[in-house]
Amino acid sequence: MKNNKLGIIAGEGKMPVYIAREATEKGVEVFVVAVKGNVREEDFRGVAALFKEMRIGQLGATIKFFQENGVSQIVMAGRVQHSTIFKNLMPDLRGAKFLASLKSMQTSYLLNKIMDEFKKEGLEFVNSAMYLEHFMPKKGVLSKRKPTEEETKSVQYGYKIAKGIADLDIGLTCVVSQSAVIAVEGMEGTDNCILRAGELYKKSDEKKASVAVVKVARPDQDNRFDLPVIGKGTIESVVTAGFKVLAFEAEKTLVLDLEDVIALADKHHLCLMAI
Numbered sequence: 001m002k003n004n005k006l007g008i009i010a011g012e013g014k015m016p017v018y019i020a021r022e023a024t025e026k027g028v029e030v031f032v033v034a035v036k037g038n039v040r041e042e043d044f045r046g047v048a049a050l051f052k053e054m055r056i057g058q059l060g061a062t063i064k065f066f067q068e069n070g071v072s073q074i075v076m077a078g079r080v081q082h083s084t085i086f087k088n089l090m091p092d093l094r095g096a097k098f099l100a101s102l103k104s105m106q107t108s109y110l111l112n113k114i115m116d117e118f119k120k121e122g123l124e125f126v127n128s129a130m131y132l133e134h135f136m137p138k139k140g141v142l143s144k145r146k147p148t149e150e151e152t153k154s155v156q157y158g159y160k161i162a163k164g165i166a167d168l169d170i171g172l173t174c175v176v177s178q179s180a181v182i183a184v185e186g187m188e189g190t191d192n193c194i195l196r197a198g199e200l201y202k203k204s205d206e207k208k209a210s211v212a213v214v215k216v217a218r219p220d221q222d223n224r225f226d227l228p229v230i231g232k233g234t235i236e237s238v239v240t241a242g243f244k245v246l247a248f249e250a251e252k253t254l255v256l257d258l259e260d261v262i263a264l265a266d267k268h269h270l271c272l273m274a275i
Contacts, residue, residue, distance in 0.1 A: 003070060003071075003072060004027065004028055004029060005028065005029045005030075005031065005069070005070055005071045005072070005073070006019075006023050006028050006029070006030050006031070006071070006073055006074070006075065007030075007031045007032075007033065007066045007069075007071040007073065007074035007075070007123075008020060008030060008031070008032045008033070008048075008074070008075055008076075008077060009033050009035070009062070009074060009075070009076045009077070010032050010033065010034045010035065010038075010039050010044075010077060010078050011035050011038045011039065011076075011077065011078030011079045012035075012038040012039065012078050012079040013078045013079050013229065013231075013256075014231065014256050014257070015077045015078050015128075015132070015227075015229055015254065015256065016032070016039070016075075016077040016078040017043045017044060017047070018131075018132060018135075018256065019075060019077055019128070019130075019131050019132060020032065020044055020047040020048055021047045022131035022132065023047075023131050024046075024047045024048075026131070029049045030044075030047060030048045030049055031048065031049055031050045031065070031066065031069045031071050032044050032048045032050070032051045032052070033052055033053075033054050033062050033065055033066070034051065034052070034053045034054070035053075035054065035056060035078075036053050036054060036055045036056070038078065038079070039053070039078070041053070049069075050069060052065055055090040056090070056091075057090055057091030057092065057095035057096070057099065058090065058091065058092045058095055059091070059092065059094045059095035059098050059114070059117060060092045060093060060094030060095060061092050063094075063117070063118060063121050063123065066123055067121065067122075067123070071123070072122060072123060072124060073123075073124050073125075073126050074118065074123055074124070074125050074126070075125065075126055075127070075128045075130065075224075076111070076125060076128055076224065076225045077128045079189065094117075098113070098114075098117060101113075106169045108169050108218075108222070108226075111222075111224075111225045111226065112222075115224065115225075125224045125225070126224065127223040127224060128223060128224055128225060128227055129223055129227055129254060132254055135254045135255055135256060135258060136250075136251050136252065136253060136254060136255070137250060137251070137253075137255055137258065137274045138250050138251055138274060139250040139251070139274050139275065140250075140273070140274055141271065141272070141273045142262050142265070142272045142273060142274065143262060143265045143266055143270060143271055143272040143273070144266050145244075145265075145266070145269055145270060145271045146271060147212075147245060147271045147273060148209070148210075150178065150209065150210040151209070151210060151212055151244070151245045151271065153178050153179075153210075154176050154177055154178050154210050154211065154212035154245065155212045155214060155245065155247045155273070155275060157176050157178060157179055158174050158175075158176040158212050158213075158214030158247065159214055159216065159247070159249075159275060161174045161176060161181055161184070161214070162174045162184075162214045162215065162216040163216055163219060165184050165185070166216055166217070166218045166219060167218065167219050169218075170184065170185070170186065171184055171185025171186055171187075171190075171193065172185060172190070172215055172216055172217070172218070172228050173185040173190045173193050173194070173213065173214065173215045173216075174193075174213075174214055175193065175194060175197035175201075175211065175212070175213050175214075175241075175243070176211070176212055176214065177201070177210045177211045177212075178210050182197045182200055182201045182211065183196050183197035183200060190215060190230070190234060190237075191233055191234060191237040192237075194213055194234070194237040194238055194240075194241050194243070195237055195240060195241055197211075197213075197241055197243075198240060198241025198242055198243070209244065211243045211244070211245065212243070212245040212246075212247055213238055213241075213243055213245065213246045213247070214247045214248070214275075215228050215230060215234075215246075215247070215248045215249065215253060216228065216248070216249040216252075216253075217249050217252035217253065221252060227252075227253075227254055228248065228249065228252065228253040228254070229253070229254045229255075229256060230246070230248055230253060230254075230255055230256070230261070231255070231256040231257055231261060232256075232257055232260055232261055232264055234246065234261075235261055235264045235265055235268070235270065235272075236264070238270060239268045239270070244269070244270055244271060245270065245271045245273075246265070246270060246271070246272050246273075247272075247273045247274075247275045248273075248274060248275070249274070249275060250274035250275060251274075253274070
């Protein structure tokens with residue numbers, strides 16, 4: 001870590017808070033730029049040397065904040081709700097010029113272009129899981145409940161579908177039943193995709209028995225941004241939807257509060273597996 005300082009561009013969720021906590025415990029000074037409407041300042045009390053809220057598009061102001069505080073390495077972590085993009089989009093001059101130069105609004109293209117802008121100013125984006133690698137389980141069934149033969153077939157099929165939509169930069173999650181696709185993730189995010197699938201697939205518990213929720217990393221996952229993440233909220237969405245299997249890509253998916261996630265899966269007799 002250069003000069004023992006780390007910048008975090010923080011979206012919603014626990015991931016940026018956990019990175020700040022882990023970095024602080026290792027003696028790294030943390031400076032947080034929070035995306036307005038997605039982050040609470042109190043979550044970073046005691047783990048951030050400085051916290052500043054910015055609206056989406058304030059590119060010049062964000063770069064200046066990190067430079068003034070001697071930060072040269074940055075991680076990008078946490079979700080940004082798509083609804084807040086339109087509410088909080090207020091670009092500064094540099095941000096407006098940047099937005100006008102874009103040829104696409106696809107996630108991977110957009111984030112790579114943002115990183116290029118920071119690189120011009122000597123600011124480097126680093127692996128967003130650099131402090132959280134122990135949150136990435138290896139292959140295996142983590143829950144007490146094992147998958148049935150039908151569920152295993154659904155997981156195998158779902159893995160192929162999820163990899164396909166991830167490669168197209170659509171989403172990272174799908175819900176399938178053997179060889180039928182119930183739902184794929186769009187801009188609504190994983191939890192809402194699962195809940196939508198539950199509404200679409202209002203079948204009996206017996207019919208739902210072969211349904212699997214599958215989440216993967218992109219085929220060429222850039223670990224500097226948008227890593228696949230699941231947590232207790234994901235389990236709760238699976239329970240609400242009435243499904244019994246959640247599979248995710250091993251060693252590439254962050255599972256926040258892993259022990260709690262496994263305990264919650266066991267409580268609801270879910271199969272939780274890294275594939």
